Amino acid sequence: MEIKSARYLISSALVTQCPKPYKPEYAFIGRSNVGKSSLINMLTGQRALAKTSATPGKTQLINHFEVESTAGAKTPKEKWFLVDLPGYGYAKRSQSDRRRWEQMIEGYLRKRENLVQVFVLIDARHEPQKNDLEFISQLGKWEVPFSIVFTKADKEKPAVVERNVKAFGAKLLETWQFLPRFFVTSSEKNTGRDELLQFIADSNSNAKS
Ligand SMILES: Nc1nc2c(ncn2[C@@H]2O[C@H](COP(=O)(O)OP(=O)(O)OP(=O)(O)O)[C@@H](O)[C@H]2O)c(=O)[nH]1
Ligand SMILES: [Mg+2]
Numbered sequence: 039m040e041i042k043s044a045r046y047l048i049s050s051a052l053v054t055q056c057p058k059p060y061k062p063e064y065a066f067i068g069r070s071n072v073g074k075s076s077l078i079n080m081l082t083g084q085r086a087l088a089k090t091s092a093t094p095g096k097t098q099l100i101n102h103f104e105v106e107s108t109a110g111a112k113t114p115k116e117k118w119f120l121v122d123l124p125g126y127g128y129a130k131r132s133q134s135d136r137r138r139w140e141q142m143i144e145g146y147l148r149k150r151e152n153l154v155q156v157f158v159l160i161d162a163r164h165e166p167q168k169n170d171l172e173f174i175s176q177l178g179k180w181e182v183p184f185s186i187v188f189t190k191a192d193k194e195k196p197a198v199v200e201r202n203v204k205a206f207g208a209k210l211l212e213t214w215q216f217l218p219r220f221f222v223t224s225s226e227k228n229t230g231r232d233e234l235l236q237f238i239a240d241s242n243s244n245a246k247s
Contacts, residue, residue, distance in 0.1 A: 039239040042106040042115055044082035049099040053145045059152035062245040063119040064238060066187075067143070068159030069170065070094035070125030073189035076225035077159065078103065078122050081234060088122045095131065097124045100146055109239060111129075116242055119152070127169045147182050154241050155183050157158050162188035162199045162222060166209040175213065185219040187234070192224035 044192045045245030075088035075097055082105060089096055101122040106115045123146070124139060131139070134241040147156065156177065160170055177184050186206070191199050199222060206218055219237065 039107050039109060039235040040080055041235075042108060044087055044103055044105045046087065047102040047104050047119075049101045051099055051142060053100070053149045054062060056100060056146070056150065057104075057119065059150065061104070061118050061152060062154045062242050063121060063150065063152045064154060064241075065121040065123055065146075065150075065156045066159060067123045067156060067173075068187075068189075069161065069167070070128035072125060072159045072161050073225055074125065075122050076232075077157075077187065077189060077223060078120055080104070080223075080225040080228060080231060082120070094125065095128045097122055099124065100142065107239070110186045116229055118238070118242055125158050126173060126187045129183060143213055144180075147177070148180050153182070154245050155185060155238075157187045157221075158184050159187045159189050162191045162202055163194040163200055171209060174210070178214070185221065185237070187221045187223055187230070189223055189225070191229055 047057055048055070065079060068074055071094040078088040079085050079090065082103070087103060088101065103120040103122070104117060105120055106117050108115055123143065126139065126143075126149040139191060147153070149172055158170070158174060158177070174184070188199065203222060207220070210217055221230045221234055221237075223234065
């Protein structure tokens, strides 16, 4: 897949304010600072499309981006949406902010009819974390389709990344019968870009048929 263009559309506090659900949509979620906005920039090839920050809690709303892509030189352009979501597990958030986050995310994930796939981002440097596993189990209860994307692979030795990925899979298999798709990425080094874009291309084709 080749990205032709990507542009910011709108930030919404409620699912009812999101753009008309007329295109397949892919959302990125995960702990605060895990690298959601950076991954969106890496995939679209636009460094400053989604705002990133070294301070956790940068993304606060449901941010929609519209992407145009082609499968090859002679194939028509396809449009789809990328969504940058605010992260969870940010310790400095107040109780009421946290509740607002939960309501916004639950409303979006359960009601967004064109949502094809949620990418749950997991920091590849760490062993399985409780809040990530809890969030995934919540997705399961809501029957939201998801894949796992390990981030920041460049920041750790490959052997450590591999160990953490395996440990995460083992944890999931304690409650899930099958494992979802796993992707290992680095926004710094463009690792995993082709695999993720291919997955989105395939999902776009399936969404049409
Ligand atoms: N080395 C390296 N740094 C990364 C990578 N991805 C993100 N970062 C850095 O991690 C920090 C957080 O990245 P963001 O993309 O803003 O994270 P986020 O998940 O969108 O964070 P919130 O919006 O605050 O929830 C930034 O300083 C990024 O430069 C990566 O693959 N490799
Ligand atoms: Mg962000």
